Amino acid sequence: MSIMKKSGLAALLLLLMSCTKVPPAAPNRIMAGYLEGDLGALSIGDPRWDGAVETPIPLKQQLIALPKSEQDGVAQIGVRAFYNGEWAAFLLTWSDPTPDHLTKMGSFSDAAAMEFPMEPGDLPDSAMGGAPGSAKPVLIHQWKAVWQEAEAGNIQGIKTFYPNTWSDVYLFEMPGTPEARAKMERTFTTSVAAENPLAHHGKAVRDLEAVGFGSVNPSEEQLSKGNGEWADGKWRVLIVRPVARLRGGLDTTRLLHAAFAVWDGAKGEVGARKMQSAWTPLEFLKPAAHASNPKGGNSRGQH
Amino acid sequence: MAQVFNWQIGREMDYWYTGVRPGRQFGAVFDINKCIACQTCTVACKTTWTGGRGQEYMFWNNVESKPFGFYPIMWDVKLLEMLGPGAWREGVYEGRTIFESAPAKERVLGWKPTDYDYAHPNLGEDEASSPVDGGLMMEGKHAAWMFYLARICNHCTYPACLAACPRGAIYKRKEDGIVLVNQKNCRGYQECVKACPYKKTFYNAVEGVSQKCIACYPAVERGFQPQCFKACIGKIRMQGWAHPPERAEEDNPIDYLVHVRKLALPLLPQLGLEPNVYYIPPVHASDAFLAQMFGPAAKQAVQTYLEARNDKVLAGLLTLLGSTHRTVDYFKIEGDEAVALDAERSEFCRVPISEPVVTRNAYDEIAQVGRHNIT
Numbered sequence: 001m002s003i004m005k006k007s008g009l010a011a012l013l014l015l016l017m018s019c020t021k022v023p024p025a026a027p028n029r030i031m032a033g034y035l036e037g038d039l040g041a042l043s044i045g046d047p048r049w050d051g052a053v054e055t056p057i058p059l060k061q062q063l064i065a066l067p068k069s070e071q072d073g074v075a076q077i078g079v080r081a082f083y084n085g086e087w088a089a090f091l092l093t094w095s096d097p098t099p100d101h102l103t104k105m106g107s108f109s110d111a112a113a114m115e116f117p118m119e120p121g122d123l124p125d126s127a128m129g130g131a132p133g134s135a136k137p138v139l140i141h142q143w144k145a146v147w148q149e150a151e152a153g154n155i156q157g158i159k160t161f162y163p164n165t166w167s168d169v170y171l172f173e174m175p176g177t178p179e180a181r182a183k184m185e186r187t188f189t190t191s192v193a194a195e196n197p198l199a200h201h202g203k204a205v206r207d208l209e210a211v212g213f214g215s216v217n218p219s220e221e222q223l224s225k226g227n228g229e230w231a232d233g234k235w236r237v238l239i240v241r242p243v244a245r246l247r248g249g250l251d252t253t254r255l256l257h258a259a260f261a262v263w264d265g266a267k268g269e270v271g272a273r274k275m276q277s278a279w280t281p282l283e284f285l286k287p288a289a290h291a292s293n294p295k296g297g298n299s300r301g302q303h
Numbered sequence: 304m305a306q307v308f309n310w311q312i313g314r315e316m317d318y319w320y321t322g323v324r325p326g327r328q329f330g331a332v333f334d335i336n337k338c339i340a341c342q343t344c345t346v347a348c349k350t351t352w353t354g355g356r357g358q359e360y361m362f363w364n365n366v367e368s369k370p371f372g373f374y375p376i377m378w379d380v381k382l383l384e385m386l387g388p389g390a391w392r393e394g395v396y397e398g399r400t401i402f403e404s405a406p407a408k409e410r411v412l413g414w415k416p417t418d419y420d421y422a423h424p425n426l427g428e429d430e431a432s433s434p435v436d437g438g439l440m441m442e443g444k445h446a447a448w449m450f451y452l453a454r455i456c457n458h459c460t461y462p463a464c465l466a467a468c469p470r471g472a473i474y475k476r477k478e479d480g481i482v483l484v485n486q487k488n489c490r491g492y493q494e495c496v497k498a499c500p501y502k503k504t505f506y507n508a509v510e511g512v513s514q515k516c517i518a519c520y521p522a523v524e525r526g527f528q529p530q531c532f533k534a535c536i537g538k539i540r541m542q543g544w545a546h547p548p549e550r551a552e553e554d555n556p557i558d559y560l561v562h563v564r565k566l567a568l569p570l571l572p573q574l575g576l577e578p579n580v581y582y583i584p585p586v587h588a589s590d591a592f593l594a595q596m597f598g599p600a601a602k603q604a605v606q607t608y609l610e611a612r613n614d615k616v617l618a619g620l621l622t623l624l625g626s627t628h629r630t631v632d633y634f635k636i637e638g639d640e641a642v643a644l645d646a647e648r649s650e651f652c653r654v655p656i657s658e659p660v661v662t663r664n665a666y667d668e669i670a671q672v673g674r675h676n677i678t
Contacts, residue, residue: 065469066408066409066410066469067408067409067410067467067469067494068408068409069408070408102508103491103506103508103511104417104418104506104508105360105416105417105418105420105421105493105496105505105506105508106415106416106417106418106420106493106496106506107417108493146511155356155509156508156509157356157357157508157509158356158357158359158360161418165359167359168354170354170355170356171354172355185355188354188355188356188358189355189356189510190486190510190512190514191486191487191489191507191510191511191512192510193486194485194486194487195487196486196487196488196489196510196512198489198490198491198511199489199491199510199511199512200491200509200510200511201510213469214469214470214471215470216470216490268415270491270492270493271469271470271490271492271494272469
């Protein structure tokens with residue numbers, strides 16, 4: 001798996017950051033501590049995550065829209081969050097004994113997503129905004145292990161699974177001008193030719209919008225970033241998004257709500273076959289005086 | 304679930320969407336008796352459409368031996384076992400379709416193949432239905448039998464892949480009934496792969512989308528038959544337009560074979576998809592097997608085929624299979640020739656119904672040698 005590397009400049013900035021004193025965890029409320037500095041360069045391994053409150057959020061099987069899973073997947077996800085005036089960062093953690101980061105026929109990628117309402121007022125249904133016709137729009141940030149592999153250049157192919165496989169020549173690898181070969185490759189990569197933004201080419205984290213079941217589509221603004229790491233039976237996935245967006249910006253002065261979903265590829269979860277949460281309150285803690293506490297407070301998160 | 308009428312099972316049935324038949328429906332007839340499993344159709348399709356990464360295992364067109372050949376493994380018998388038995392009474396199927404048998408958490412009754420299931424496209428090739436003991440081939444009709452089954456997407460009237468897609472990424476074209484996966488909108492959930500009972504939608508793991516036979520629509524739009532049809536060495540195929548029985552046209556070759564003569568039959572009609580590729584069943588296979596595979600009319604279709612040589616219209620039409628690369632909209636018989644016509648009923652192909660036969664003695668007195676039979 002690829003790991004997002006911290007640049008030297010980012011590491012220097014991290015040293016200069018200060019953060020909010022984090023109170024003990026409140027049940028079912030995500031509390032985002034305030035961190036100064038470049039949150040966009042925050043990494044999964046940053047030690048200040050240790051000082052962030054991890055809110056455990058229960059997940060239940062999606063049971064409204066067909067199709068549904070045959071079995072329960074991941075039952076709980078832990079969420080930690082930091083923010084500043086520019087970025088909001090979320091670290092999602094859950095147990096999964098097998099990292100499913102490649103897909104082939106009949107198998108699926110591990111994935112996670114978080115969701116925000118896009119309009120003020122009554123909350124929409126947390127399941128993709130509700131049933132078509134009565135749904136309200138939601139903004140979704142989705143990470144997929146297989147997307148991360150593709151972003152890192154690890155394009156899976158038949159030799160990924162069967163290294164000794166031999167296959168006939170690919171037409172786009174035959175002698176010819178680069179232009180001719182590129183055109184031929186495009187011919188045999190229909191999702192690329194059709195400009196499918198949700199196929200296996202692009203970023204590990206994608207911004208999506210939905211107005212009801214089966215309506216998820218890429219947002220015009222692809223601003224989020226992040227990555228995941230699997231170790232010791234756990235996924236830790238970082239999703240970092242700008243606070244401000246043309247659609248779906250966060251008003252950090254108010255109590256907001258977020259919902260989460262996790263797909264366990266090994267259990268055949270994909271699309272509507274998933275474990276999801278209800279709306280969970282999300283509180284942005286006010287900035288404290290600039291106390292340089294590299295641990296980010298006096299409260300340890302759960303592990 | 305909506306209620307739609309499926310003429311192949313003779314009754315209304317549940318379907319995910321309201322049924323709206325296209326203006327005209329891509330249709331085809333395959334004469335199983337003429338297939339030699341040369342796989343030219345398979346290669347024609349492969350080199351045209353599935354030469355990319357992630358498509359190595361895909362055969363939008365394949366030819367398998369029945370009863371023991373499958374691509375993917377056990378594609379039909381596995382689902383038939385899941386579906387359970389269903390009786391036919393006077394042309395009406397009294398069992399349940401895959402839509403009516405859908406489990407509580409699913410839209411369609413289906414199963415999901417793995418890469419292993421696709422890895423043996425020649426499994427069971429040329430294997431007969433039972434051991435061939437010494438002398439058996441000399442006993443007239445074979446007790447042991449096998450036949451070749453060429454398969455493409457059936458571009459069904461009620462596609463299971465389309466019903467199963469949660470995103471509506473699969474659509475059926477109103478102009479010709481061809482079923483396509485929208486390559487821009489597909490998210491690779493593989494629900495279509497699980498749902499299609501014929502297993503003719505495929506997942507491309509490199510791209511993360513599903514792909515399937517497109518009936519060579521760029522050719523069909525211009526009045527030409529698909530690649531696998533044009534390449535067929537055995538001349539087993541004809542592409543045209545299929546109609547439901549109430550709209551059947553007697554000079555439409557597909558309608559004539561399907562509705563007028565009831566010679567060409569749908570594959571596994573009891574599943575409920577109303578597939579639009581029709582098969583002339585093999586004359587030498589078990590009646591029970593053919594009934595399960597092509598429905599209750601299979602036995603009569605075999606009889607009709609055995610008598611076709613004495614029927615100028617039927618024999619004439621069958622000679623047009625594989626005789627032209629153009630879509631055959633209409634046909635007619637003129638004297639001892641069969642004529643293929645386009646949508647304006649203009650002639651574009653003419654073939655003799657029977658070739659002249661010359662009988663020669665088995666021994667050539669002039670050359671003082673014996674002759675082989677050549678036909």
